[in-house]
Amino acid sequence: MNKAIKYRVYPTTEQSIMFAKTFGCARKIYNLMLADKIAGYQTTGKIPMVTPAMYKQEYPYLKEVDSFALCNVQLHLQAAFGNHFSKARKKRTGFPRFKSLKNSRKSYTTNNSHGTVAVSDGAIRLPKIGWVKAVIHRQPEDGWLLKSATVSQDPDGKYYVSVLFEIPDPVRDHVPDLSNAIGLDYASDGLYIDSNGNKGTNHKYYRESHEKLAKAQRRLSRMQGSRKGEKRSANYEKQLRKVNRIHRHIANQRLDHLHKLSTEIANRYDVVCAEDLDMRSLAGRGFGNGRATMDNGYGMFLGMLGYKLSDRGKYLVRVNKWFPSSQICHRCGKMHPEMKDLKIRVMDCSCGHHIGRDQNAALNILREGLRVLNESLAA
Ligand SMILES: [Zn+2]
Structure with a gap:
């Protein structure tokens, strides 16, 4: 093919x-x-x-x-x-x-x-x-x-x-194993938390590059040419090229890392259920830090996962962002409206279930995603 x-x-x-x-x-x-x-x-x-x-x-x-x-x-x-x-x-x-x-x-x-x-x-x-x-x-x-x-x-x-x-022909009669599934909950401070409680994060070098970028930008702002209408000095031009180089480096690092993570998941699982987000409204609403949200590339990551899974005859199920994944106790199904407060990191349910907020959400996303998938496969 x-x-x-x-x-x-x-x-x-x-x-x-x-x-x-x-x-x-x-x-x-x-x-x-x-x-x-x-x-x-x-x-x-x-x-x-x-x-x-x-x-x-x-x-x-x-x-x-x-x-x-x-x-x-x-x-x-x-x-x-x-x-x-x-x-x-x-x-x-x-x-x-x-x-x-x-x-x-x-x-x-x-x-x-x-x-x-x-x-x-x-x-x-x-x-x-x-x-x-x-x-x-x-x-x-x-x-x-x-x-x-x-x-x-x-x-x-x-x-x-x-x-x-x-490209190698996709295995035509690959029947996806619906039990080989994972749920992903969006995490604003990283990338996602999966239903096994593992955290998919942005690479640590990425933070280091950001510090380097901030330093380079501060230097640039002190040079002649940083103000509007000011004539740009040779040093300014040189520093500007440096800033742009760091920008490109960061973009490449991020892309590389997202590719690695998404390939790993697409190879390992047959069904991935992930929280769908409207990234634009999230960034605008000041959900944590707007820049961190835009930078962490969750939307890009879901896009990569989508085509990699479909190339392998597997499924990505996007779970509607309005689904109250973090408010439902995964064990007994009781609603916990207090979980709307992002500061509450652990869910304590009257059924005795005690679980981290994000993993509980990822488990609910997994269950909801499988429900949606089974429904559409039966149709
Ligand atoms: Zn419960």
Whole structure:
């Protein structure tokens, strides 16, 4: 099974010049080959085979760009002719047309050959281009094979790289074991507490980086250029770059950590029931510390869990945020409205149940989630 992930990339000026050159060469070679195929067909009645190598003598600049990009144009054109003359009517398409500068997509496709294309933290590697800064919103998983990458530029000038992976077929008859389930309760001071009482937290280095960031920002604020309208000094620019570097580092650390945690859970459990939250309203309501809430990436974490579980034929059940998970005694079902007070950390029930507030909530979320899941599976 193939899977494509499209990443936004931010090339340097030098890299964007190379992209433009490659787009241009891909279009040029397409038009040259198409013209020769048509001419050959008109004189011999057969469509001649043409390769990019045939044109490199006459157009030496073709040698400057990624050769895979040109090879893929050849394959693309062959497929276009194949489809046009296809006997199956469904596949049949129009006759291949020339690409004009105005009316053609700026793109090219390159192939991975032993790591020439790679996805890493915050960057994508491409042949002849090197590492291009990128937003890696999703990391490829273990066992995924990187096949090819398509670079494109949209009409607004934004650049994207769509990376194609070959991924192992999901086990088709994997029947999820509904008893292999876990409940997650959102925790504002960490990430979540699970129904076994374990805490999923943000990485400790993350705090350290934050201290570093605060220090760097304080230094920046004292430099000439920090006030509006003030001319920025060279030191200010230098410090600003440092601040931005720490920001990027923190974002990568966080993403990395969320990926690790979510992969672990998706591998281990068949059903995950999690408290669903409206992160925006939470941050706005001053639920604890607004920044801690936004920073801890719970929403991002649930998103990752969602697709990782579904890739494995498993379930993520989001339990409605209005479900009073922290007020119900998990053992006897009695309601405890006093638990609305976040300061009460332990539930003491008349049934004799004595349990930490968060674990009790996680257990209730698990039970509610399984109820919802069973209901929807029965429907
Ligand atoms: Zn009770």
